Amino acid sequence: MAIRQKLIYSRSDDRLYGLSTSSSNTIGGQVEIAHQMMCYVVHGLTTRFTIPAGYFFHSSFTAEEFYCLTLNILKLVTDCGFLIIRIVTDNLALNVNLFKLLGNGSIQNVISHPYLSPLPLFLSFDYCHAIKNARNLFLQNDMMSSDGVISASFLTDLYDLQKDLPVKPVKFLTKKHLFPNNLEKMNVLRAIQIFYPSVTAALKFLNENGHELFQNVSATTKYLECMHHFFQIHNVSSKNQYIRSLDSSVAPYVNVSDERLHWLTHDFPQYIDDIQVQSQRAGLPGLSKETAHSLKFIARSTYLTVKFLLEEVGFYYVLTRTFSSDCIEAMFSHVRLRGGSNDATDARAAEYALKQILKCGIIKTSKSANVASNVDFVSKHHILPSTSSSSTQEHHKHCSDLVLPFTTLQQLRNLHNVQMLTDNTVYSASVAFLAGYIIKKMNDKFKCDYCVSSLLTKTIPGTLVAFNKFTRSWGADISQSRICSCFKELAEVIHLLIPHIEKRKILAVS
Structure with a gap:
C-alpha cells in the first residue's frame, strides 16, 4: 500500500x-x-x-x-x-x-x-487482479478468437443506445466503466460489472433482432461469458448462495469431478491460448503475456487446491472466495x-x-x-420518513402549483387506454424485464397466487422474454403484454415529469 x-x-x-x-x-x-x-x-x-x-x-x-x-x-x-x-x-x-x-x-x-x-x-x-487486467486489456485493444473479433466498441454502442432511455437494459453501465482513469481501473466492482450477464443479454438481444451495429458480437459475448464464469467459479462464498441466486456456478465444491473444475483446467486455458494465437495471426495485441499466464496459473492452482482440500485434508465442501x-x-x-x-x-x-x-x-x-x-448492489437511497402535517401541506401546495406541458398531461390521461406492446426494440424488452421483476416482488411480498396469476402469461412472443431467456431470471413467469405496455407508458410519463420537479421534491410529489 x-x-x-x-x-x-x-x-x-x-x-x-x-x-x-x-x-x-x-x-x-x-x-x-x-x-x-x-x-x-x-x-x-x-x-x-x-x-x-x-x-x-x-x-x-x-x-x-x-x-x-x-x-x-x-x-x-x-x-x-x-x-x-x-x-x-x-x-x-x-x-x-x-x-x-x-x-x-x-x-x-x-x-x-x-x-x-x-x-x-x-x-x-x-483472481480479482486478473479480472481487472482482463477488463483493462479488453477496453484498450481489440482481440481475436476463432469466433471473430472481440471488441469493446459494442459496449460503447450499447451505452450510446441506452443513455437517453427511461428504462435501460443495463442500468449500471456508465462512462466510468468504459473509459476509466488510472484510479478507476483499480476498482474491482466496475471490472466485474463489465462481464455481468445483463450486459451479455443486451448484446445478444440486439444481435438476434437484427440491429446493424451488433451483427458480429458473438465473439465478444463469449469473451464476456468466459470471464464472468471464471469469476463466479472463484466467488463461491456460502453453502446457500447458489440457492438464493438460482445459479449453479456458485455452488460449493464437494467433489473433484465437478464440471466447473474441468472447464477451469481444460476449456478455459484452451480459450486463452486461442485468443493469443488468433490475435497474433491477425496482428492484434491480444491479452498481455503476463495476464494470459496469470489467468491460466490461477485456474490450475484453484483446481489443485480444491482437490487437495477435498481428497487429502477431508473438507466436506470448499468455498473459493476465501482464496x-x-x-x-x-x-x-x-x-x-x-x-x-x-x-x-x-x-x-x-x-x-x-x-x-x-x-x-x-x-x-x-x-x-x-x-x-x-459486488452485490445496495441502494444508496432510502425512502424519507413520513413528514409532519405542515410539511405535507407545503408539498401538496407545491404539487398544485406545478404546471406541466400539454403533451405530458395528455400522456397522463392516456394511461387508461394503453396499446398492446408488440415492437421488438431493446427498450420494450427492458420494460418487460422490469415488469416481470416487479410482479415477482409483489408475489414474494403478498403471497397471493390468484392476484399475481392474472398478471402473468406464458404465451408472449419471444421478443418480450428475450432478457429472461438470456439472463435465466425469474423462471417462465412473464408479465402480460398489456401490463408491459402500462409500465412502458408510466416510465415515459415519469421521464417527462422529472425535469419539471425540483430535485428535493421528487419523493414528495411521487
Whole structure:
C-alpha cells in the first residue's frame, strides 16, 4: 500500500516514524524514507479469522529480501500452530520473482512446504487482479478468437443506445466503466460489472433482432461469458448462495469431478491460448503475456487446491472466495479509515491502525473497499420518513402549483387506454424485464397466487422474454403484454415529469 513519504517524530513514543524498516538505517549510512507498506495477512479457510502476521515499511525492495521476509513470516506463523497451505498475491513483477525463488527458478503451482515437508504449499495470483487486467486489456485493444473479433466498441454502442432511455437494459453501465482513469481501473466492482450477464443479454438481444451495429458480437459475448464464469467459479462464498441466486456456478465444491473444475483446467486455458494465437495471426495485441499466464496459473492452482482440500485434508465442501486477497484489501481499507479516510496515509497512522487491529481484533471495512464481497448492489437511497402535517401541506401546495406541458398531461390521461406492446426494440424488452421483476416482488411480498396469476402469461412472443431467456431470471413467469405496455407508458410519463420537479421534491410529489 502506498503511503506518504515523510518523517514524523512522536514525542509520546520518542520515536521517528517513516523510516524504512526492511533495510538498515544505521548512523552514518544513507537514510531511506519509506513510501510503501507491505503487509502479510493470515486468513482462515475452516475458521473465519483475519490476522496481520507482519508489516514492513520500505522504499525499495529486492526479490531476495522479499523471499527472506516471506520465509521468516511463514516460519513464525507455522511455529504458532497454523497450517499454511496457500500463498496468494497479485502478479506484480516483484511477486512473480518471489514465486520463482520459492520454486527454485521456475513458477510452479505447488511446491514442498519449507517447514512442514512433505506437505504441499500452493502458490497463486489473486483472481480479482486478473479480472481487472482482463477488463483493462479488453477496453484498450481489440482481440481475436476463432469466433471473430472481440471488441469493446459494442459496449460503447450499447451505452450510446441506452443513455437517453427511461428504462435501460443495463442500468449500471456508465462512462466510468468504459473509459476509466488510472484510479478507476483499480476498482474491482466496475471490472466485474463489465462481464455481468445483463450486459451479455443486451448484446445478444440486439444481435438476434437484427440491429446493424451488433451483427458480429458473438465473439465478444463469449469473451464476456468466459470471464464472468471464471469469476463466479472463484466467488463461491456460502453453502446457500447458489440457492438464493438460482445459479449453479456458485455452488460449493464437494467433489473433484465437478464440471466447473474441468472447464477451469481444460476449456478455459484452451480459450486463452486461442485468443493469443488468433490475435497474433491477425496482428492484434491480444491479452498481455503476463495476464494470459496469470489467468491460466490461477485456474490450475484453484483446481489443485480444491482437490487437495477435498481428497487429502477431508473438507466436506470448499468455498473459493476465501482464496482471494480480499483480506489484504480489507486491512488496507481499515488503515485508510483510521488515517482519516486518506488514500495516502502516513507511516505513523498506518502503524497505529495495525496495532489497533491486533489489540481489538476489529477490522472496519469501508463501503467503497476494493473487495469482491461488495459486488452485490445496495441502494444508496432510502425512502424519507413520513413528514409532519405542515410539511405535507407545503408539498401538496407545491404539487398544485406545478404546471406541466400539454403533451405530458395528455400522456397522463392516456394511461387508461394503453396499446398492446408488440415492437421488438431493446427498450420494450427492458420494460418487460422490469415488469416481470416487479410482479415477482409483489408475489414474494403478498403471497397471493390468484392476484399475481392474472398478471402473468406464458404465451408472449419471444421478443418480450428475450432478457429472461438470456439472463435465466425469474423462471417462465412473464408479465402480460398489456401490463408491459402500462409500465412502458408510466416510465415515459415519469421521464417527462422529472425535469419539471425540483430535485428535493421528487419523493414528495411521487
